[in-house]
Amino acid sequence: MGDHAGGSTGEDDRGTAVPDASGHVPVLLDRVLELAAPAVERVTGRAPVHLDATLGMGGHAEAMLDAHPNLRLIGLDRDTTALERSARRLARFGDRVALVHAVYDEITGVLDRLGVPALDSALFDLGVSSPQLDEADRGFAYSYDAPLDMRMDRTRGRTAADVVNDYPPADLARILREYGEERFAQRIAAAIVRERAKAPFDSTARLADLVRTAIPAATRRTGGNPAKRTFQALRIEVNGELETWSRALPAALDALPVGGRVVVLSYHSLEDRITKRVLAAQAADTTPPGLPVPLPEHQPRFRLLTRGAELPSETETTTNPRAGSVRLRAAERVREAT
Numbered sequence: 023m024g025d026h027a028g029g030s031t032g033e034d035d036r037g038t039a040v041p042d043a044s045g046h047v048p049v050l051l052d053r054v055l056e057l058a059a060p061a062v063e064r065v066t067g068r069a070p071v072h073l074d075a076t077l078g079m080g081g082h083a084e085a086m087l088d089a090h091p092n093l094r095l096i097g098l099d100r101d102t103t104a105l106e107r108s109a110r111r112l113a114r115f116g117d118r119v120a121l122v123h124a125v126y127d128e129i130t131g132v133l134d135r136l137g138v139p140a141l142d143s144a145l146f147d148l149g150v151s152s153p154q155l156d157e158a159d160r161g162f163a164y165s166y167d168a169p170l171d172m173r174m175d176r177t178r179g180r181t182a183a184d185v186v187n188d189y190p191p192a193d194l195a196r197i198l199r200e201y202g203e204e205r206f207a208q209r210i211a212a213a214i215v216r217e218r219a220k221a222p223f224d225s226t227a228r229l230a231d232l233v234r235t236a237i238p239a240a241t242r243r244t245g246g247n248p249a250k251r252t253f254q255a256l257r258i259e260v261n262g263e264l265e266t267w268s269r270a271l272p273a274a275l276d277a278l279p280v281g282g283r284v285v286v287l288s289y290h291s292l293e294d295r296i297t298k299r300v301l302a303a304q305a306a307d308t309t310p311p312g313l314p315v316p317l318p319e320h321q322p323r324f325r326l327l328t329r330g331a332e333l334p335s336e337t338e339t340t341t342n343p344r345a346g347s348v349r350l351r352a353a354e355r356v357r358e359a360t
């Protein structure tokens with residue numbers, strides 16, 4: 023998870039993030055640093071604590087540690103490969119860094135185990151990361167053949183092959199329709215069921231070919247690879263991404279003190295919808311209607327730091343095409359929970 027662009031970053035003499043030798047910069051890096059800074063810099067008398075809940079390649083984490091020399095970082099990732107790479111990248115920061123193999127809805131338990139009572143800032147960079155897409159054997163990409171896996175954590179859980187081969191037709195169609203926003207979900211699901219009866223699916227190429235032939239020819243000629251939506255839907259299902267996110271964001275908000283901030287980068291409309299709903303509820307005055315004055319215990323617990331969802335600049339999407347679909351939202355705690 024996290025670091026959709028991967029790679030290390032440097033800074034030019036204006037303090038602006040620039041690509042490393044690989045040409046990669048983590049998505050919206052400067053804006054993430056700008057939003058997190060006030061939460062970290064307000065802390066006195068102890069080291070501020072920043073949670074990177076989707077560590078990925080460690081690009082955002084490295085930049086935060088460089089920007090704030092007394093910062094303590096907790097990095098989570100369900101992908102053991104990502105953790106190994108980030109551990110090497112962040113080794114120079116020594117005991118300022120604690121990396122944990124965990125899914126981001128396990129925040130409360132992780133903080134308890136580490137003896138950390140509260141966070142000062144938290145970042146979620148949702149979705150699939152560049153290494154996961156770029157490494158053929160992970161099975162996330164439809165552009166080359168690989169085992170049909172798609173697990174972000176390869177140590178546990180069902181694979182995409184399990185879903186494709188075992189789910190009832192109605193469930194397959196629902197997943198493709200809801201998570202992939204696929205217009206031809208019913209046709210693709212029916213085609214999968216027909217073909218898996220002949221032989222189980224075990225490769226990305228066979229599935230991508232089936233999707234291509236299952237949808238109308240006119241549709242195949244527009245909108246990029248026709249398998250994109252099916253692969254996205256399967257990835258979300260395999261990794262339980264939406265259910266996990268529905269639990270993770272409230273847990274992170276609960277761990278923030280007054281002045282603490284959360285920044286969320288979403289790449290899918292359903293993720294962003296959950297983010298918007300949770301943050302809006304926390305930023306609402308819940309005083310019952312008809313009362314002459316707002317009740318203190320019903321005042322908003324958070325204030326929104328963005329007007330709606332912020333989109334990437336043209337410069338960002340030019341230098342990093344995978345940032346094209348990103349939506350950024352952020353909030354700051356303004357009142358303790360009662």
